[in-house]
Amino acid sequence: MAPGQPARPASGSASEVALSVVVPVFNEEAVLVEFQRRLNAVLVGLGVRYEVVYVDDGSTDQTAHLLQRLQRSHPGISYARLTRNFGKEAAMSAGLQLASGEAVVVIDADLQDPPELLPAMLAAWRGGADVVNMRRRERLGESWWKRATASAFYHFIERVSDVPIARHVGDFRLFSRRAVDALNQLPERGRFMKGLFAWIGYPQATIDYERSARAAGETKWPFLKLVGLAFDGITAFSAAPLKVATLFGVASAGSAFAYAMFFFFKALILGDAVQGFPTLIVTMLFLGGLQLLCMGMLGEYVARIFTETKGRPVYLIDVYEPATVPSNASAGQ
Numbered sequence: 001m002a003p004g005q006p007a008r009p010a011s012g013s014a015s016e017v018a019l020s021v022v023v024p025v026f027n028e029e030a031v032l033v034e035f036q037r038r039l040n041a042v043l044v045g046l047g048v049r050y051e052v053v054y055v056d057d058g059s060t061d062q063t064a065h066l067l068q069r070l071q072r073s074h075p076g077i078s079y080a081r082l083t084r085n086f087g088k089e090a091a092m093s094a095g096l097q098l099a100s101g102e103a104v105v106v107i108d109a110d111l112q113d114p115p116e117l118l119p120a121m122l123a124a125w126r127g128g129a130d131v132v133n134m135r136r137r138e139r140l141g142e143s144w145w146k147r148a149t150a151s152a153f154y155h156f157i158e159r160v161s162d163v164p165i166a167r168h169v170g171d172f173r174l175f176s177r178r179a180v181d182a183l184n185q186l187p188e189r190g191r192f193m194k195g196l197f198a199w200i201g202y203p204q205a206t207i208d209y210e211r212s213a214r215a216a217g218e219t220k221w222p223f224l225k226l227v228g229l230a231f232d233g234i235t236a237f238s239a240a241p242l243k244v245a246t247l248f249g250v251a252s253a254g255s256a257f258a259y260a261m262f263f264f265f266k267a268l269i270l271g272d273a274v275q276g277f278p279t280l281i282v283t284m285l286f287l288g289g290l291q292l293l294c295m296g297m298l299g300e301y302v303a304r305i306f307t308e309t310k311g312r313p314v315y316l317i318d319v320y321e322p323a324t325v326p327s328n329a330s331a332g333q
């Protein structure tokens with residue numbers, strides 16, 4: 001458990017709740033009620049004890065109000081509000097800490113991940129998988145630019161990462177209790193969840209699905225934030241960029257040497273007076289740029305070491321209202 005976090009709620013020990021559904025939420029007033037309606041319809045049909053853990057990631061719209069109202073009217077809902085917007089990765093980490101189910105599903109609130117797939121996920125879990133990955137066949141409602149950059153990112157990280165990070169699998173997944181316990185043990189502050197999910201290993205299953213367009217509201221991931229996430233992922237799961245710097249160094253030093261030899265013999269044999277101001281300036285700028293680039297790459301890692309050494313908690317909880325009973329009442333059992 002992350003330092004400074006509240007202990008797991010008293011209600012619903014691991015044996016009482018079969019399924020926890022963790023939902024990170026940030027300014028989703030437009031879809032929340034519809035999401036809960038669809039999710040609830042599926043959960044009731046499952047006939048297992050469940051809880052829904054909503055983590056409000058410092059929303060500034062009516063989300064907090066709506067969630068508190070839902071929490072009061074549905075016995076199976078827990079509501080945790082973070083003290084500010086910590087980002088989806090932190091909100092998911094909070095939800096995974098608070099979830100007490102034997103199986104835990106992480107799902108987006110915007111209905112891009114259809115709750116109707118829960119029975120198939122549970123079936124795969126019962127079939128022995130500790131992690132059920134949901135792979136997107138289609139990414140409806142996403143621009144070609146987002147699809148292209150996402151695809152480039154997955155290709156790149158697949159090549160450089162120390163652990164195989166599944167392509168086109170987002171955060172919509174199911175985890176067994178032991179997989180969640182393993183995730184909760186990981187102490188890092190930089191939480192690139194797709195990487196951590198892959199890192200834990202365990203038997204995995206994959207289900208393909210059509211990812212629908214967002215039901216309402218807007219994406220909370222503007223392009224630059226996604227680029228930041230991509231950087232976090234690459235630096236957390238690969239030292240390849242650092243090695244690239246070494247390669248650059250060796251290559252440029254090698255070519256500089258060859259070039260020097262060339263001039264030496266040219267001057268010696270042809271008696272050519274040294275001119276080459278343009279060559280000089282281009283070489284200088286090229287090397288200067290390369291050095292800055294490599295320093296920048298180093299800096300990316302140093303910055304992350306800095307964050308880790310401070311050892312601050314990943315998130316802070318402001319309000320926590322646990323599920324009143326591990327709900328099977330609303331499941332009709």
Ligand code: UDP
Binds near residue numbers: 023024026057110219
């Ligand atoms: N989210 C969050 N904190 C954030 C950003 C997003 O908890 O800082 C939640 C958001 O409410 C949604 C999920 O993460 O439930 C996915 O976000 P979004 O749909 O905006 O991402 P996209 O599907 O566009 O990648």
Ligand code: MG
Binds near residue numbers: 110112214219
């Ligand atoms: Mg979305």
